[in-house]
Amino acid sequence: MPSFDGLSVTALYLLPGAEYRSMLSIRPSERGDLRSVLNLLSLTGLPRSGVRSSFANFLIAEQDGSLVGCVGLELFGASAMLRSVAVHPSLQRRGIGSKLVAAAIALAESKGVDRIFLLTQSQADFFKRFGFREVNREEFDEPVRKSVLYSRSCPMSATGMRLRIGEGSQADPSQRYDSTNLSPPRGVLECGRHTKRTPSS
Ligand SMILES: CC(C)(COP(=O)(O)OP(=O)(O)OC[C@H]1O[C@@H](n2cnc3c(N)ncnc32)[C@H](O)[C@@H]1OP(=O)(O)O)[C@@H](O)C(=O)NCCC(=O)NCCS
Numbered sequence: 001m002p003s004f005d006g007l008s009v010t011a012l013y014l015l016p017g018a019e020y021r022s023m024l025s026i027r028p029s030e031r032g033d034l035r036s037v038l039n040l041l042s043l044t045g046l047p048r049s050g051v052r053s054s055f056a057n058f059l060i061a062e063q064d065g066s067l068v069g070c071v072g073l074e075l076f077g078a079s080a081m082l083r084s085v086a087v088h089p090s091l092q093r094r095g096i097g098s099k100l101v102a103a104a105i106a107l108a109e110s111k112g113v114d115r116i117f118l119l120t121q122s123q124a125d126f127f128k129r130f131g132f133r134e135v136n137r138e139e140f141d142e143p144v145r146k147s148v149l150y151s152r153s154c155p156m157s158a159t160g161m162r163l164r165i166g167e168g169s170q171a172d173p174s175q176r177y178d179s180t181n182l183s184p185p186r187g188v189l190e191c192g193r194h195t196k197r198t199p200s201s
Pocket of ligand 1: 091097123
Protein backbone atom coordinates (compact mmCIF):
# COMPACT_ATOMS: atom_id res chain seq x y z
CA MET A 1 0.00 0.00 0.00
CA PRO A 2 1.47 3.38 -0.85
CA SER A 3 2.56 5.67 1.89
CA PHE A 4 1.22 9.16 1.89
CA ASP A 5 4.46 10.54 3.26
CA GLY A 6 5.83 10.93 -0.21
CA LEU A 7 3.07 13.26 -1.23
CA SER A 8 4.10 16.34 0.62
CA VAL A 9 6.37 17.31 -2.14
CA THR A 10 7.54 20.68 -3.15
CA ALA A 11 8.51 21.42 -6.70
CA LEU A 12 10.59 24.26 -7.93
CA TYR A 13 10.39 24.95 -11.58
CA LEU A 14 11.54 27.34 -14.18
CA LEU A 15 10.16 27.40 -17.66
CA PRO A 16 12.36 28.43 -20.56
CA GLY A 17 12.29 32.17 -20.99
CA ALA A 18 10.96 32.84 -17.55
CA GLU A 19 13.05 34.23 -14.78
CA TYR A 20 10.45 33.57 -12.16
CA ARG A 21 10.72 30.50 -10.02
CA SER A 22 7.42 29.36 -8.66
CA MET A 23 7.01 26.84 -5.92
CA LEU A 24 3.94 24.63 -5.67
CA SER A 25 3.44 22.18 -2.88
CA ILE A 26 0.64 19.84 -1.98
CA ARG A 27 0.52 19.17 1.72
CA PRO A 28 -1.90 17.91 4.37
CA SER A 29 -4.20 20.55 5.83
CA GLU A 30 -3.45 22.28 9.08
CA ARG A 31 -6.00 23.74 11.44
CA GLY A 32 -4.97 27.26 10.47
CA ASP A 33 -5.96 26.60 6.85
CA LEU A 34 -9.65 26.24 7.63
CA ARG A 35 -10.68 29.84 7.12
CA SER A 36 -8.82 30.15 3.80
CA VAL A 37 -10.35 26.90 2.58
CA LEU A 38 -13.85 28.05 3.49
CA ASN A 39 -13.22 31.32 1.68
CA LEU A 40 -11.97 29.47 -1.38
CA LEU A 41 -15.04 27.24 -1.39
CA SER A 42 -17.27 30.31 -1.26
CA LEU A 43 -15.30 31.90 -4.07
CA THR A 44 -15.66 28.83 -6.26
CA GLY A 45 -19.30 28.19 -5.37
CA LEU A 46 -18.81 24.91 -3.54
CA PRO A 47 -20.58 23.72 -0.38
CA ARG A 48 -18.89 24.44 2.93
CA SER A 49 -21.00 22.16 5.07
CA GLY A 50 -19.19 19.17 6.49
CA VAL A 51 -15.75 20.65 5.85
CA ARG A 52 -14.83 21.02 9.50
CA SER A 53 -15.59 17.41 10.37
CA SER A 54 -13.50 16.03 7.53
CA PHE A 55 -10.76 18.64 7.54
CA ALA A 56 -8.14 16.16 8.75
CA ASN A 57 -8.40 14.57 5.31
CA PHE A 58 -8.01 17.73 3.29
CA LEU A 59 -4.99 18.56 1.17
CA ILE A 60 -3.80 22.03 0.42
CA ALA A 61 -2.08 23.40 -2.68
CA GLU A 62 0.25 26.17 -1.73
CA GLN A 63 2.11 28.35 -4.14
CA ASP A 64 4.70 30.82 -3.02
CA GLY A 65 3.26 30.70 0.48
CA SER A 66 -0.37 31.28 -0.56
CA LEU A 67 -3.17 28.76 -0.38
CA VAL A 68 -4.30 28.36 -3.98
CA GLY A 69 -6.27 25.13 -3.93
CA CYS A 70 -7.74 22.36 -1.84
CA VAL A 71 -9.34 18.95 -1.99
CA GLY A 72 -11.01 16.87 0.68
CA LEU A 73 -11.94 13.29 1.39
CA GLU A 74 -14.71 12.04 3.57
CA LEU A 75 -13.80 8.50 4.56
CA PHE A 76 -16.33 5.72 5.04
CA GLY A 77 -14.24 2.57 5.40
CA ALA A 78 -13.39 1.22 1.96
CA SER A 79 -15.37 4.02 0.33
CA ALA A 80 -14.75 7.73 0.25
CA MET A 81 -16.37 10.88 -0.99
CA LEU A 82 -14.08 13.25 -2.84
CA ARG A 83 -15.12 16.81 -2.20
CA SER A 84 -14.11 20.47 -2.23
CA VAL A 85 -11.85 20.27 -5.26
CA ALA A 86 -11.13 23.93 -5.78
CA VAL A 87 -8.46 26.08 -7.34
CA HIS A 88 -8.37 29.84 -7.06
CA PRO A 89 -10.10 31.24 -10.17
CA SER A 90 -7.03 33.18 -11.24
CA LEU A 91 -4.94 30.00 -11.29
CA GLN A 92 -7.26 27.49 -12.89
CA ARG A 93 -6.33 25.46 -15.96
CA ARG A 94 -2.67 25.33 -15.00
CA GLY A 95 -2.55 21.80 -13.66
CA ILE A 96 -3.10 22.49 -9.99
CA GLY A 97 -6.51 20.82 -9.84
CA SER A 98 -5.10 17.70 -11.47
CA LYS A 99 -2.32 17.49 -8.93
CA LEU A 100 -4.78 17.86 -6.08
CA VAL A 101 -7.04 15.12 -7.40
CA ALA A 102 -4.09 12.78 -8.03
CA ALA A 103 -2.86 13.41 -4.49
CA ALA A 104 -6.31 12.80 -3.03
CA ILE A 105 -6.61 9.50 -4.88
CA ALA A 106 -3.23 8.43 -3.55
CA LEU A 107 -4.22 9.52 -0.05
CA ALA A 108 -7.44 7.53 -0.29
CA GLU A 109 -5.52 4.49 -1.47
CA SER A 110 -3.10 4.82 1.42
CA LYS A 111 -6.11 4.78 3.77
CA GLY A 112 -7.39 1.51 2.34
CA VAL A 113 -10.12 3.06 0.21
CA ASP A 114 -10.94 1.27 -3.02
CA ARG A 115 -13.95 3.23 -4.25
CA ILE A 116 -14.14 7.00 -4.45
CA PHE A 117 -17.40 8.79 -5.18
CA LEU A 118 -18.12 12.40 -5.98
CA LEU A 119 -20.94 14.68 -6.99
CA THR A 120 -20.34 17.46 -9.44
CA GLN A 121 -22.56 19.96 -11.17
CA SER A 122 -20.34 20.96 -14.05
CA GLN A 123 -16.94 19.29 -13.92
CA ALA A 124 -17.70 15.69 -14.90
CA ASP A 125 -15.37 15.86 -17.90
CA PHE A 126 -12.51 17.02 -15.70
CA PHE A 127 -12.94 14.04 -13.38
CA LYS A 128 -13.22 11.56 -16.25
CA ARG A 129 -9.56 12.27 -16.91
CA PHE A 130 -8.77 10.41 -13.70
CA GLY A 131 -10.92 7.39 -14.48
CA PHE A 132 -14.08 8.52 -12.71
CA ARG A 133 -17.19 7.22 -14.42
CA GLU A 134 -20.73 8.51 -14.14
CA VAL A 135 -23.01 6.46 -11.91
CA ASN A 136 -26.55 6.87 -10.61
CA ARG A 137 -26.98 8.05 -7.08
CA GLU A 138 -28.39 4.62 -6.24
CA GLU A 139 -25.00 3.15 -7.06
CA PHE A 140 -23.29 5.11 -4.30
CA ASP A 141 -22.16 2.81 -1.50
CA GLU A 142 -24.52 2.91 1.43
CA PRO A 143 -22.00 4.44 3.89
CA VAL A 144 -21.16 7.25 1.46
CA ARG A 145 -24.80 8.27 1.38
CA LYS A 146 -24.27 9.56 4.92
CA SER A 147 -22.12 12.32 3.50
CA VAL A 148 -23.70 15.71 3.95
CA LEU A 149 -22.98 16.33 0.28
CA TYR A 150 -25.04 13.32 -0.75
CA SER A 151 -27.88 13.86 1.67
CA ARG A 152 -28.20 17.62 1.76
CA SER A 153 -25.74 19.93 0.04
CA CYS A 154 -25.57 18.79 -3.57
CA PRO A 155 -28.69 19.15 -5.71
CA MET A 156 -30.28 16.06 -7.19
CA SER A 157 -29.20 17.34 -10.59
CA ALA A 158 -25.52 16.88 -9.69
CA THR A 159 -23.71 14.14 -11.59
CA GLY A 160 -22.61 11.18 -9.51
CA MET A 161 -19.23 9.64 -10.31
CA ARG A 162 -17.21 6.69 -9.07
CA LEU A 163 -13.59 5.66 -9.34
CA ARG A 164 -12.56 2.13 -8.53
CA ILE A 165 -8.96 2.43 -7.43
CA GLY A 166 -6.71 0.04 -9.23
CA GLU A 167 -9.06 -0.31 -12.15
CA GLY A 168 -6.87 0.81 -14.97
CA SER A 169 -4.10 3.29 -14.41
CA GLN A 170 -6.16 6.42 -14.90
CA ALA A 171 -5.73 7.42 -11.28
CA ASP A 172 -2.35 8.78 -12.10
CA PRO A 173 -2.67 11.56 -14.65
CA SER A 174 0.66 12.96 -13.55
CA GLN A 175 2.35 11.38 -16.49
CA ARG A 176 0.66 14.02 -18.56
CA TYR A 177 2.75 16.60 -16.82
CA ASP A 178 6.16 15.23 -17.57
CA SER A 179 7.32 18.24 -19.51
CA THR A 180 9.84 18.89 -16.79
CA ASN A 181 12.67 16.58 -15.99
CA LEU A 182 10.94 15.47 -12.82
CA SER A 183 9.20 12.16 -13.20
CA PRO A 184 7.94 11.16 -9.78
CA PRO A 185 6.41 7.81 -8.98
CA ARG A 186 2.68 7.42 -8.63
CA GLY A 187 1.21 9.79 -6.11
CA VAL A 188 4.20 12.05 -5.96
CA LEU A 189 3.64 15.45 -7.39
CA GLU A 190 5.71 16.95 -10.05
CA CYS A 191 5.89 20.55 -11.00
CA GLY A 192 3.15 22.15 -12.98
CA ARG A 193 3.01 24.51 -15.84
CA HIS A 194 2.17 27.65 -13.99
CA THR A 195 4.69 30.40 -14.35
CA LYS A 196 4.79 34.12 -14.17
CA ARG A 197 6.63 35.68 -17.01
CA THR A 198 8.74 38.67 -16.56
CA PRO A 199 7.56 41.75 -18.46
CA SER A 200 10.24 41.21 -21.07
CA SER A 201 9.34 37.58 -21.74
C1 LIG B 1 -12.43 21.94 -11.45
C2 LIG B 1 -11.13 22.60 -11.05
C3 LIG B 1 -10.76 22.14 -9.65
C4 LIG B 1 -10.04 22.18 -12.03
O1 LIG B 1 -8.81 22.69 -11.56
P1 LIG B 1 -7.74 23.25 -12.60
O2 LIG B 1 -6.52 23.56 -11.84
O3 LIG B 1 -8.38 24.35 -13.34
O4 LIG B 1 -7.59 21.99 -13.54
P2 LIG B 1 -6.29 21.57 -14.36
O5 LIG B 1 -5.59 22.79 -14.83
O6 LIG B 1 -5.52 20.60 -13.57
O7 LIG B 1 -6.97 20.85 -15.58
C5 LIG B 1 -6.34 19.79 -16.16
C6 LIG B 1 -6.94 19.57 -17.47
O8 LIG B 1 -8.34 19.43 -17.36
C7 LIG B 1 -8.95 20.40 -18.20
N1 LIG B 1 -10.13 20.83 -17.51
C8 LIG B 1 -10.19 21.62 -16.44
N2 LIG B 1 -11.49 21.79 -16.11
C9 LIG B 1 -12.19 21.07 -17.02
C10 LIG B 1 -13.57 20.82 -17.21
N3 LIG B 1 -14.49 21.37 -16.43
N4 LIG B 1 -13.95 20.02 -18.21
C11 LIG B 1 -13.04 19.45 -19.02
N5 LIG B 1 -11.72 19.64 -18.89
C12 LIG B 1 -11.32 20.44 -17.90
C13 LIG B 1 -7.95 21.49 -18.37
O9 LIG B 1 -8.18 22.20 -19.55
C14 LIG B 1 -6.69 20.71 -18.43
O10 LIG B 1 -6.54 20.15 -19.70
P3 LIG B 1 -5.14 20.19 -20.44
O11 LIG B 1 -4.15 19.54 -19.52
O12 LIG B 1 -5.38 19.41 -21.68
O13 LIG B 1 -4.88 21.63 -20.66
C15 LIG B 1 -11.23 24.14 -11.09
O14 LIG B 1 -11.67 24.55 -12.36
C16 LIG B 1 -12.18 24.73 -10.06
O15 LIG B 1 -11.76 25.05 -8.94
N6 LIG B 1 -13.46 24.89 -10.42
C17 LIG B 1 -14.45 25.48 -9.52
C18 LIG B 1 -14.82 24.53 -8.41
C19 LIG B 1 -15.42 23.23 -8.93
O16 LIG B 1 -16.35 23.24 -9.70
N7 LIG B 1 -14.87 22.11 -8.44
C20 LIG B 1 -15.34 20.80 -8.74
C21 LIG B 1 -16.20 20.40 -7.61
S1 LIG B 1 -16.90 18.83 -7.79
